[in-house]
Amino acid sequence: MGDPVxxxxxxPYVLEMEPGKYYWCRCGRSKTQPFCDGSHTGxxxxxxxxxxxxxx
Ligand code: FES
Numbered sequence: 054m055g056d057p058v059x060x061x062x063x064x065p066y067v068l069e070m071e072p073g074k075y076y077w078c079r080c081g082r083s084k085t086q087p088f089c090d091g092s093h094t095g096x097x098x099x100x101x102x103x104x105x106x107x108x109x
Contacts, residue, residue: 058098062086070108071108072105072106075088076103077102078090079099080100082096
């Protein structure tokens with residue numbers, strides 16, 4: 054069955070992002086949503102790497 058995914062928010066996170074590499078939390082446990090803060094440690098989940106080449 055595995056570790057449950059927690060739902061952090063049921064609405065989109067609208068952010069202005071500078072170019073760079075980011076790690077999106079897909080486990081729902083991070084206190085710095087929508088980004089990974091390492092709270093997935095010990096679960097089967099890992100963040101998703103996202104890279105922006107320009108401001109979005
Ligand atoms: S804290 Fe959720 S993926 Fe890292």
